[in-house]
Amino acid sequence: MNFEFSAEQLQLRDTARRFLADKCPPAAARAVLDGKVDHDAALWQGLAEMGFLGVTIPEAYGGLGLGHLELCVLAEEMGRTLAPVPFSSSVYLATELLLSAGSETQKQHWLPRLASGSAIGTLAHAEATGAVSNGSLTTHLEHGRLYGQKLPVPDGEIADFAVVTAQEGDDLSLFLLDLSGAGVTREAVSTIDPSRRHARIAFSGASAEPLGERGNAIAQISAVQDRAAVLFAFEQLGGADRALEMARDYALERKAFGRQIGSFQAIKHLLANMYVAATLARSNCYYGAWALSTEAPELPVAAASARISATQAYQLCAKDAIEVHGGMGFTWEFDCHLHYRRSNLLALALGSLSLWEDRLIDALRQSQAA
């Protein structure tokens, strides 16, 4: 048994950590948060040059052709550094959807562009409050053209193309859409975490091509959500660890009542609970990584477990990091709120906690029945 990343994968982590420490300081996320830029284009280009945008894309399509374990390693580092780039949209969602459902022509057209960073892809799925199901969407196909509205779409302003879920008669299907075409209007929307931009996209007769077979949207999205859940969980894990480190460092540095505040049990126990949550999340994430990389039948259980555990850990670590920092933690100047924002964004990014709780219980019942 070796339930740990390999030496090469750990080396990749070190490389990514050094690269991001240099290219992605907290000021990078702040520049997007403050609205100066819509994403960090220089960082995006740098990630492309490192090959990180095409880790799982086969070499034939211009990628590195590595596995998902390597991508998990990178995701954790992106989460640690709050990387303000469309990595999750382009790599976990658009790339995965193209790889699993794309035609040869679609793959040949988009995958090399995704790997080189010259194109950004995203998934336009949600429309309003609540979960998506067949019949719940207003976005639909009419005479071969798309009508409707998606909200919120991650990186919707800057993406070159989107995979869109839409009603096709009684079916729910996937479509691939060039967002620069006619019949598409996009506008930025304000969110709880402006360091990762989101948009409203309206379609009024936009031209779209099918992605995969008609009526396959639920199955395809569900499969890709399981895979992406593991990757999002690693981002959340990286963020949780970083928030814990920040709180620990501050508890060592800040003095009150004549002592380091970290010597008070009230503070220690907050930090210990954060460590427990982050450790449980890490172990669940590793299980998810194993299931993802081996395409194990346990993936639905493993992905939901990683996702729930990491959501809980990041939310706890981010909120209690503010608590440990006291009043300073609630200033704009301190970075605590960047993680607080991100933790609450990522908690919903792939569907809410309750949705993943449902998925976990369903998957556990199925595996028990099997």
Place this chain on the structure above:
Amino acid sequence: MNFDDTPEQSAFRARVRTWLDANAPKHLEPELRSAIGTGISGLKSVDPIEAAKAWQARKASAGYACPSWPREFGGGGHSAIERVIWQQEEGIFAQLSGIFSLGHGMCGPTLMAWANEEQKQRFIPPMVTGEEIWCQLFSEPCAGSDLAGLRTRAELAPDGSGDWIINGQKIWTSAAHVADHGLLIARSDPAVAKHKGLTMFFLDMKSPGVEVRPIRQANGHNGFNEVYFTDVRIPDAQRLGAPGQGWEVSLTTLMNERMTIGATIVTGFDQIFSLVCAMEGENGPLVEDRAVRSKLASWAVRDSGLKYTSMRAISAIARGEIPGPENSIGKLVAASLHQEIATFALDLQGEAGILTNPDLSAAKGQFQAMIMRSPAMRIEGGTDEILRNIIAERVLGLPGDIRVDKNVPFNQIEG
């Protein structure tokens, strides 16, 4: 990243399975399974101590009793990862050996580190085979989390023999009523700071002046004992470490205690999941209920988180490394989980949730037993609060608490 055995590990596992198939006391399996969490006290068809000793002796004959201990002491001489494989395969039958866990987890390692050659040869092999049972005499009514505040006295005999005379009281001693020997920490010098004045001994539990009384626990069971010492004489040869070195000697075993308890943990998730899946609510199957699902999911990921944390530790062992500090979370997480799950399970049963009779209660009363036992789990082997302190100080590097009694001679500490 994989869960696969190496060819050597796989061969070892196959050998263990074959041996277990031929030797395990399979006739006791149903009873052991229905009594999960209560150890051998759940055995009704046989004398539990005799059954435990018989299984231990059989394992010892094949080198599986203390698989990773040296062969010269009767152990199996197996590697740490082979010990883990053995544990995985032994499964439910390990419940039979609970009575030996303190001996094997703490007393044995302490003797190996601190006893002389002759003593090791005399005492360790019968500990392995189960012929002799050991207990650990550490906690006292006034010294639990703050163990170094213990008051049991060890004084040199006035007759100049060099023997020690022990007076005082220990508490929460598992297996003391059946133990042949005990590992004892006592205060030999009250005039120095509390950690400096302690000395470690081992003694024959049949020594004159030793009195064992069962404690009636809050749940009505008698799993632990009080042990009273009245002028108990211990030869100086049975001192482990120098006089005043007892605290250092005890540290050999305290971390072992947490590892031991964490390794065999059951969270109760499987039990509550089965219960919920079998129950109907007002609006159909209970497992379809949103609020129920949310709780189940939250427990499921803590349960799996612990399971895979232990897999990470086993991987470290397989690589020949020492597992990292992440294992310190095991008991802390599992203990609250037990309590939460039991409370919820009773709630699901409505007014009938109070019933403890196995014939009348859902799930044979196991959750009622669990709710009554669970407060102890949050205390034994380190309270939740002490465990959080340990994580904060040893793992996260936070400063220790201010200790007002740190350099004060023990006999001048107030309280």
